Amino acid sequence: MLVKDKVAIVTGSARGIGFSIAEVLAEEGAKVVISDLATSSGAESAKELQLKGYAVTFIPCDISKRDQVNALFAQTQVQFGRIDVLVNNAGINRDGMLHKLSDDDWDLVIDINLKGTFNCMQEAAKLMREQGSGRIVNISSASWLGNVGQANYAASKAGVIGLTKTACRELARKGVTVNAICPGFIDTVMTRGVPEKVWDIMISKIPAGFAGAPRDVGQCVAFLASERARYINGEVINVGGGMVL
Structure with missing residues (x-):
């Protein structure tokens, strides 16, 4: 098992890619905290994995709120004794053309995707520096390179990459690795909702010729969270x- 007995927090993991990340980590031996704003679906997802025999719990959290992030980390430590892996997956989008984007939609996306990731990374850095080990995996997006109608989202995900590289420089000598994953076009409930014509256009841009599965992201996270990726x-x-x- 890649991450046997490691304690992992996965934000935004009630469903979708986040849930698949949590599931793969649990399968690979980790004790997993599913965290999300969606209380009912988060609890249901944790129960689903518990019924399979995995050590999983649910702790609700709005990562844009510092007090809730502090509570998430404190409760995880009380329940499991330590934190070895942080996966910053939580994120939202509020798309709109640059000249029409509202202040509220800009602020909301930045607060969750960028500030929220910073909040969690800062708490993890404090703990992991002290224990001399840790893995932080940030879920960015291919949109960090720029995408029409996603000025706020692209800026937030580019910011996540900047945070990733800075944290690497600060934490590497403390035994902590910090990497980012950019999922491409992944087959989720959300992407299945796009018109068939849009789906076909997206698939045509992928050399592999098909959309990825959420577990493809989860498998990459599990590898980066393991000792096999200690020099990445x-x-x-x-x-x-x-x-x-």
Whole structure:
């Protein structure tokens, strides 16, 4: 098992890619904290994995709120005794063309995607520096390179990559690795909702010829969280079938 007995927090993991990340980590032996704003679905997802025999719990958290992040880390330590892995997956989008984007939609996306990631990374850095080990995996997006109608989202995800590389420089000598994953076009409930024509256009841009599965992202996270990736640090890894080269 890649992460046997490691304690992992996965934000935004009630469903979708986040849930698959939590599931793969649990399968690979980790004790996993599912964390999300969606209280009912988060609790249901944790129960689903518990019924399979995995050590999983649910702790609700709005990562844009410092007090809730502090509570998330404190409760995890009380329950499991330590924190070895942090996966910053929580994120939202509020798309709109640059000239029409509202202040509220800009602030909301930045507060959750960027400030929220910073809040969690800062708490993890304090703990991991002290224990001399740790893995932080940030879920960015291929959109960090720029995407029409996503000024706020692209800026937030580019910021996550900047945070990743800075944290690597600060934490590497403390035994902590910090990497980012950029999922490409992943087959989720959300992407299944796009028109068939849009789906076909997206698939045509992928050399592999098909959309990825959420577990493809989860498997990459599990590897980066393991000792096998101890010398991989500060990297941005595309999980997109070659869509971004």
